[in-house]
Amino acid sequence: MADSTELSIAIIGAGIAGLTAAIGLKRNPSINVQIYERATELREIGATIALGPNGLKTLDKLGIANALEDSVAFRNKSGYPMIYKHYQTNETVSVDRHSDAVLERYHTARFHRPHLQRALLQHVEPSIINLNKSFASVKQDDITGKLLVTFTDESTTLVDLVLGADGINSAVRKYFVPTSQASWTGWVAFRSVFPSSHLSHIADLPDEAVHIWGPDRTLFLSPLAQGLFTVVGSHQSDPKSPNAAFNDSLWSSDGDVSTLREFYKDWSPVVKAIIDATPYTKVYPNTAADTLSTWIFGDGRVTLAGDAAHAHGGAFAAGGSEAIDDAWAFSQAVLHFFSESAYPNDSRASKVARALQLYAATRQSHTKRVQTTVQARNARVVKRLGEQETDGSLRKRMTQREDLKWIHEHDVEAAFKEAKRQFLKL
Numbered sequence: 001m002a003d004s005t006e007l008s009i010a011i012i013g014a015g016i017a018g019l020t021a022a023i024g025l026k027r028n029p030s031i032n033v034q035i036y037e038r039a040t041e042l043r044e045i046g047a048t049i050a051l052g053p054n055g056l057k058t059l060d061k062l063g064i065a066n067a068l069e070d071s072v073a074f075r076n077k078s079g080y081p082m083i084y085k086h087y088q089t090n091e092t093v094s095v096d097r098h099s100d101a102v103l104e105r106y107h108t109a110r111f112h113r114p115h116l117q118r119a120l121l122q123h124v125e126p127s128i129i130n131l132n133k134s135f136a137s138v139k140q141d142d143i144t145g146k147l148l149v150t151f152t153d154e155s156t157t158l159v160d161l162v163l164g165a166d167g168i169n170s171a172v173r174k175y176f177v178p179t180s181q182a183s184w185t186g187w188v189a190f191r192s193v194f195p196s197s198h199l200s201h202i203a204d205l206p207d208e209a210v211h212i213w214g215p216d217r218t219l220f221l222s223p224l225a226q227g228l229f230t231v232v233g234s235h236q237s238d239p240k241s242p243n244a245a246f247n248d249s250l251w252s253s254d255g256d257v258s259t260l261r262e263f264y265k266d267w268s269p270v271v272k273a274i275i276d277a278t279p280y281t282k283v284y285p286n287t288a289a290d291t292l293s294t295w296i297f298g299d300g301r302v303t304l305a306g307d308a309a310h311a312h313g314g315a316f317a318a319g320g321s322e323a324i325d326d327a328w329a330f331s332q333a334v335l336h337f338f339s340e341s342a343y344p345n346d347s348r349a350s351k352v353a354r355a356l357q358l359y360a361a362t363r364q365s366h367t368k369r370v371q372t373t374v375q376a377r378n379a380r381v382v383k384r385l386g387e388q389e390t391d392g393s394l395r396k397r398m399t400q401r402e403d404l405k406w407i408h409e410h411d412v413e414a415a416f417k418e419a420k421r422q423f424l425k426l
């Protein structure tokens with residue numbers, strides 16, 4: 001006999017994945033969604049984030065069109081998602097291109113992270129966000145048969161489904177896969193966001209997002225919406241070396257701009273002028289986790305999304321859009337099984353289990369391919385450390401980049417349809 005009470009979902013983490021999943025689920029108001037967030041206030045850190053056509057299209061599909069507006073999202077006016085420049089000559093050596101079919105609205109955009117977070121929050125009822133709630137455990141409640149989620153303050157909640165969207169060091173993932181751990185890739189980003197007015201004296205200031213490549217490091221520069229500008233420097237170490245530079249640095253800790261000036265002292269005059277005028281920098285050591293063999297835990301009632309499911313660090317600027325696509329696929333899978341007339345003879349637990357299988361079938365193999373591609377790229381970068389590179393081979397590396405359209409233009413809706421066809425024979 002079907003049971004008629006509403007479905008209750010606990011989303012752990014109010015990051016991009018958690019907020020977007022909650023927005024997706026709003027289409028069925030009889031589903032009770034609560035978000036549990038460890039932080040005591042919602043304050044997005046991490047400076048900037050890029051979203052590709054896949055993430056932007058999904059936001060639009062979910063009615064989050066405000067995130068695509070020019071007051072929030074910065075797009076290159078040339079239409080190129082990325083422009084690659086030479087570190088000494090400042091000439092454009094190569095560009096990325098969107099497929100012709102990608103509408104201008106979905107051209108890759110850069111965001112100041114708080115702007116994107118605010119755009120998402122406009123669609124989330126504040127009362128469903130429970131702050132200062134850090135996930136501790138989840139098990140079946142003997143009396144109700146529901147999932148009993150316990151937080152570190154020992155408070156609890158009973159729900160039918162748990163979505164772990166708690167980021168790269170996910171406590172939900174570690175609870176079910178204790179051996180899974182994000183480890184340092186050896187790459188460290190030095191990020192800052194500040195008003196462009198700091199750079200108004202620089203004649204050749206880039207007015208588009210550019211990635212400048214040198215033999216041993218890169219520099220990302222981009223204007224952002226609302227008159228901001230971002231500078232992202234980088235350093236690559238061998239993570240296995242006991243003396244690796246920055247191996248003890250902490251996420252979002254204060255960096256030293258003089259380190260940046262030293263990194264880029266032999267670069268073009270425009271780069272040096274920008275770095276000289278950069279008022280501060282923060283340090284972000286990049287970490288990544290291994291792929292998971294399953295995304296479904298807790299008797300088929302717990303799953304993961306975003307970095308919790310497939311953390312690969314900031315590589316290819318893909319993680320934000322992947323988190324959005326996960327959230328869309330998760331919410332669609334749940335809505336499919338929990339629409340008014342669907343599966344009237346199935347139990348709630350069976351529908352939850354099938355929804356999670358449909359979600360994993362839509363997302364797991366694609367995100368695994370992204371993760372393994374990033375791992376292979378990271379291994380190549382570490383292998384190259386210490387090699388002397390000629391200008392010719394730098395230019396070759398710049399022009400012979402992998403084509404990543406399969407990541408940035410991935411069609412999650414088509415993948416969902418195909419998963420439904422295979423999994424549900426629909």
Ligand SMILES: Cc1cc2nc3c(=O)[nH]c(=O)nc-3n(C[C@H](O)[C@H](O)[C@H](O)COP(=O)(O)OP(=O)(O)OC[C@H]3O[C@@H](n4cnc5c(N)ncnc54)[C@H](O)[C@@H]3O)c2cc1C
Pocket residue numbers: 012013014015016017018036037038039046048049050051133134135136165166167168169170171172189284285286287305306307308313314315316317318319320321322323
């Ligand atoms: C340096 C760097 C640069 C990046 N640049 C880009 C980029 O340009 N483009 C891009 O697409 N991606 C980028 N990424 C990746 C991107 O930031 C992530 O993939 C994306 O933020 C993942 O979203 P999420 O919601 O899964 O996790 P998060 O945004 O990390 O959100 C997780 C949330 O869970 C909360 N939480 C954690 N633990 C608990 C707990 N125990 N209980 C309750 N709540 C908890 C956290 O406080 C947080 O609010 C970058 C990553 C790095 C490291």
